[in-house]
Amino acid sequence: MAGIDYLERIPNNVNLAENRRLQRALEEWQPRFLEWWNDMGPTGFQTKDVYLRTAVSVDAQGWAKFDYVQMPEYRWGIFLAEPEPARVIGFGDHKGVPAWQEVPGEYRGTLRRLIVTQGDTEPASVEQQRHLGRTCPSLYDLRNIFQVNVEEGRHLWAMVYLLDAHFGRDGREEAEALLQRRSGDRDRPRILGAFNEPTPDWLSFFMFAFFTDRDGKYQLASLAESGFDPLSRTCRFMLTEEAHHMFVGETGVGRIVQRTCELMRKHKTDDVRAFGGIDLATIQRYINFHCSVSLDLFGSEVSTNAANFYTMGLKARFEETKKHDDHVLKDATYPVLELDGERVVTREEPALVSLNERLRDDYIADCARGLQRWNETIKRHGIDFALALPHRGFHRAIGTFSEAKIAPDGRVISEAEWDVRRHDWLPTTEDQLFVQSLMQPVIEPGKFANWIAPPPRGINGKPLDFEYVRLG
Ligand SMILES: [Fe+2]
Numbered sequence: 001m002a003g004i005d006y007l008e009r010i011p012n013n014v015n016l017a018e019n020r021r022l023q024r025a026l027e028e029w030q031p032r033f034l035e036w037w038n039d040m041g042p043t044g045f046q047t048k049d050v051y052l053r054t055a056v057s058v059d060a061q062g063w064a065k066f067d068y069v070q071m072p073e074y075r076w077g078i079f080l081a082e083p084e085p086a087r088v089i090g091f092g093d094h095k096g097v098p099a100w101q102e103v104p105g106e107y108r109g110t111l112r113r114l115i116v117t118q119g120d121t122e123p124a125s126v127e128q129q130r131h132l133g134r135t136c137p138s139l140y141d142l143r144n145i146f147q148v149n150v151e152e153g154r155h156l157w158a159m160v161y162l163l164d165a166h167f168g169r170d171g172r173e174e175a176e177a178l179l180q181r182r183s184g185d186r187d188r189p190r191i192l193g194a195f196n197e198p199t200p201d202w203l204s205f206f207m208f209a210f211f212t213d214r215d216g217k218y219q220l221a222s223l224a225e226s227g228f229d230p231l232s233r234t235c236r237f238m239l240t241e242e243a244h245h246m247f248v249g250e251t252g253v254g255r256i257v258q259r260t261c262e263l264m265r266k267h268k269t270d271d272v273r274a275f276g277g278i279d280l281a282t283i284q285r286y287i288n289f290h291c292s293v294s295l296d297l298f299g300s301e302v303s304t305n306a307a308n309f310y311t312m313g314l315k316a317r318f319e320e321t322k323k324h325d326d327h328v329l330k331d332a333t334y335p336v337l338e339l340d341g342e343r344v345v346t347r348e349e350p351a352l353v354s355l356n357e358r359l360r361d362d363y364i365a366d367c368a369r370g371l372q373r374w375n376e377t378i379k380r381h382g383i384d385f386a387l388a389l390p391h392r393g394f395h396r397a398i399g400t401f402s403e404a405k406i407a408p409d410g411r412v413i414s415e416a417e418w419d420v421r422r423h424d425w426l427p428t429t430e431d432q433l434f435v436q437s438l439m440q441p442v443i444e445p446g447k448f449a450n451w452i453a454p455p456p457r458g459i460n461g462k463p464l465d466f467e468y469v470r471l472g
């Protein structure tokens with residue numbers, strides 16, 4: 001089972017050839033996916049050889065094979081993690097019963113919605129990033145964004161497989177609709193807000209990969225615990241791909257911070273814009289923006305939907321199986337930060353309805369570890385500045401904090417103060433224009449744009465001046 005059959009038209013490790021109906025449905029969807037990829041995937045590099053990794057098996061060692069591939073030739077397919085023998089549902093009302101191999105009828109609609117919502121984010125991010133190739137800071141970075149893009153395309157395959165295999169006609173219709181919606185489109189936008197925001201420059205891209213892809217990691221991790229076993233196995237394999245996206249985001253921002261620090265020291269100034277760097281204050285504003293729109297993705301602090309997903313056994317907590325409690329949570333409470341008039345207060349809420357907030361807490365702790373590493377870079381340069389995550393209530397459009405204006409330090413402020421200060425806290429048009437002015441392509445092997453430091457090492461043991469994308 002671990003090996004992936006690449007002789008098939010659709011590479012897979014789910015014995016697709018033995019399920020004619022499913023095979024036919026996916027083979028009909030495949031050319032439409034490719035049409036979408038050609039229309040909405042990366043612009044300008046579709047006929048170039050890119051040094052990409054492709055999964056050859058789903059176990060830890062056999063995972064990745066690196067080779068030159070033209071993106072439309074990438075072997076998108078269906079890869080599920082190995083089944084866990086005798087797996088039982090680990091939480092909720094069905095705790096202890098064997099994991100479902102088929103969709104339980106009563107949860108069909110809910111489960112489909114969960115899968116569609118996750119699936120919709122995958123092509124959305126490809127659409128958001130499609131123009132960035134033109135302004136890449138290096139061939140190394142160009143290859144990395146394309147790796148992320150093809151894998152997000154594969155994540156779409158992962159969700160479409162579940163829809164086609166387990167949801168009959170509704171599933172096929174949803175699979176079509178996933179190719180019809182468009183990021184940022186007024187009439188048929190993607191489902192979730194952050195996936196309709198533009199990603200116009202590489203600073204935004206790295207921030208997106210750090211903050212918004214990380215939301216994906218936490219959603220996938222909680223779906224990987226699902227009682228619906230095919231979803232669990234699908235998400236478990238997706239998480240191994242997601243790790244690279246986290247790497248691209250964290251190291252991308254980290255290298256920008258490093259370069260900024262080098263310029264600050266060299267020119268003895270905070271204002272490195274004159275020297276072609278991105279000042280730390282601007283980086284902080286981008287953090288504030290991308291963090292806040294990503295926090296919204298977790299939903300309301302108190303949510304009966306989240307409680308239902310859990311009691312139904314569909315979606316668990318982050319690392320559910322590692323937690324030591326009853327995994328039912330009916331009597332438990334959880335501290336939730338809420339708005340109470342002019343104040344932010346902590347309330348003990350029933351744990352079940354607080355599951356969104358709990359996942360958001362895990363996410364924020366993970367983000368904070370990344371910021372700490374960026375701050376170590378700043379410290380190493382002897383610079384007295386620390387990047388910070390904004391307060392979770394800052395600039396929120398969903399949940400309790402959307403009802404007020406909150407400063408990045410957590411103070412509830414007046415509309416008037418917000419209007420005066422928001423330009424200190426969120427990227428301004430001027431910031432955006434400046435960052436965009438830096439986005440000049442650097443395509444000579446081994447060369448990097450002035451605003452970003454080279455990484456310490458290349459991909460798959462290759463040197464930095466390796467030709468990661470053959471442009472000739
Ligand atoms: Fe993804």
Ligand SMILES: [Fe+2]
Pocket residue numbers: 152213216242245
């Ligand atoms: Fe991702």
